[in-house]
Amino acid sequence: MTTLLTIIVLVFILVAIWQMIKIFDLAQTRTKGLTPEVATDKDNSLNGYLMIAFLVFIYAITIVCFVKYGDLPLTSNSASAHGPTIDNLMIITMFVIFFVQTITQFLLHYFAFKYKGEKGRKALFFADNNKLEAIWTIIPVIVLAGLVIYGLNTWISVMGVDESDDPLVVELYAQQFNWKARYAGADNTLGKANVRLIDIDRANILGLDESDPNAQDDIITTELHLPVGRPVLFKMRSQDVLHSAYMPHFRAQMNCVPGMITQFGFTPTVTTAEMRETPQMQEKITRINKIRVEKSKALIAKGEDALERYEFDYLLLCNKICGRSHYNMQMNIIVETQEEYDAWIAEQKEFKNSLLN
């Protein structure tokens, strides 16, 4: 139905355009003596004004997007120790970008308006100026040098893993189309694994080496629980195609590559419960639930079930095209206090006890 309505609206718009063209044609003054289909002073003037209108449009769409969608971005409220550094860099870079964008778009469109052609006027013959070229080479060099230095510092601090912090080692295991987590157990050392060792009949689903002593206490789960405040080192593995472990709230992402182990480490700083209480998240949850209630009304009218109320959870999403159900490859992440985490992990089965014989 929506589609049909859309099509009808579009048809009407096309008719409107057709009318506009006719008006344009009728408004044409006699073109005798002029080269056909080449802009006249009238065209120059009209399009010059439209350039200014377009500049206003660009500014307007920028403002509208920031006001309306500006609170959607993940540029605040991060949940990891390194998150704020990335967010600061993002905000500074955005500031630079929008400063440059506002000025250059103004110059471009204003010049297009100001110098719109008139018969008989001659343009300024101005072909070269080394000073100007030097200025707009050096200014970007300085600005970019600053951004590069800041960016690389951030990058190195984010990607560097400090083993002396005694991070919790967790494997993220990707397959079409779900995630598993493997905890290293009491020894905090992951047992050896290879997909060639997968034995579905014995429920060795991640291909752990059954003879490796380190593997015995490993714990495989379908939900990722993390204790708050402790560094985590993720080891990523994939069994079939490329996947990408994307944890936007933690400003973390790394590809999972079959045949190799990749890694990414961070320290979660905000528990799931605390995050749900933050004003930004409260607002987002309210907004989303409002939308879901509206949607549910329509669904109930159609005789279908209403949508569940949304409650926030951190998510691990797949962010590398991986096949048919790529759009639904997700795992919940629960950040909790050390006590809650200990209680949860104690309930999980160790690898040696999970095997079937």
Next chain:
Amino acid sequence: MSAHADNHAHDDDHGLHHHKETFITKYIFSQDHKMIAKQYLVTATILGVVAVVLSMMMRMQLAWPEEPNVIFEALLGKWAPDGVMDADIYLALVTIHGTLMVFFVLTGGLSGTFSNLLIPLQIGARDMASGFLNMVSYWLFFLSGVIMVGSLFVEAGPAAAGWTIYPPLSALPMAQGGSGMGMTLWLVSMAFFIASSLLGSLNYIVTVINLRTKGMSMTRLPLTIWAFFVTAIIGVVSFPVLLSAALLLIMDRSFGTSFFLSDIFIQGEVLHYQGGSPVLFEHLFWFLGHPEVYIVLLPALGITSEVLATNSRKPIFGYRAMIASILAIAFLSTIVWGHHMFISGMNPFLGSVFTFTTLLIAIPSAVKSFNFITTLWKGNLQMNPAMLFSIGLVSTFITGGLTGIILGDSALDINVHDTYFVVAHFHLVMGISALYGMFAGIYHWYPKMFGRMLNKNLGYIHFWITAICAYGVFFPMHFIGMAGLPRRYYTNSNFPLFDDLANVNVVITLFALFGGLVQLIYLYNFFVSMFYGKKAVMNPWKSTTLEWTTPVEHVHGNWPGAIPHVYRWSYDYSKPGHDEDFVPQNVPLMEGEEELQH
């Protein structure tokens, strides 16, 4: 120098010699560069329409995910039972849209059309260095296009691993329906395409180096030619690497090798592959893939330089700086590919290096943008449709280019990699910008191609609505990307987290549909003006370059008489001391007149 002169003597003979042409030699297996340019343009237009229709379907799916849609039912058949799109075909639409647009429309279509049309005409040559290779190049392009479109009709579905076709997804038919016959055809098509592109590029390079008319030194060349020339060099350097990646992938797929595959367990069985790495494929792919961005963009920027100068009635500002920035961009483009792979598992130190080289590219890009803007300053701007598209290009190039500073910065890329932020960025900076460049070229050189004028009012409407829709589609997209929405999702409804982005998606889709439909106005203008447009005069835009010294009616060999000689650079607009506001390149210097030390 004497060899040079001999060449021209020979060329002049050739120009006078008219041989009989049949329909087939004139319109189909033509070796005339002007006809080949038109063949490229029409083929690319048709493929472009297909690609746009695919993207419209993607947008409708994203805006109204679960709803049955009569359009899907009509166009997708078994892939949309009861009008609900299948998840596999969504990924196929993504893949084929990207492939057609990047390679067929904006590489083959853009370079193929304008390099062919303009290189001989603007440098003063009778034709390309090898007319025969040029013809072969077009027909390989045509063949690869037919195969690519044909792959849409494969039983198990067309290639659906994204235009980047990363293995193992693209290598294993059991990973995805589209990785069977669909992917085979994709690879075969690309092999032909690359062959076509290499033949074309070699021809462009040789022609520019050897066949310039007397007086046409490299620093008198129009910037279009510089852009086409450097683009061809980048193509020759980087396309073979993609070919090798494609061949190795074919080996992995069909002959059991393990270049890109290792330790794979899929659908309950372990595959024999061992020791390869998908990351190797990513390196090979992006060694072409990133220069490809500039293969798409540089010709558009070259066309813009020419159109802005002509319509501003001013010399392009900073001619030598423009050449230097083209060369700098070309060089840097071959050492930045790793910025597509910051989080691929590549060593983070390499990431630092690529961040550095990537942000360097912003410098020549900034120089180009400022030079474009300064070209307008104190000009006498003639707002022809081509001019509007060129100004539009500068606008989207800046908007899209600036967000590259975020994506090129490895630390920031972690969080926006593969989200809609990327989609917004590259569509603005290379998709829309290159498309605007192509439109600018078409509106500007249509009279040269078809001897008739495009209707300017339709052109104005085409530009303004397209411009508004382009921003309407891609500007909000940055924000849903920053909200963490991954690209290439068939629907977002499995993530309540993204529910508040659904209405943004509807807005984007409405702009996209409208923007897509407006292209019908352009198509109407394009095809109808070919037969009913107003007759063109010899030099409608009062341009200085040599192509406007050829007669409106095409002749084989371009100039009925001798090839004109060149006495000045290509941007003598509004030069003091001349009555007219332009001095064609073939006009000798007046007594006492000095050529600008540009």
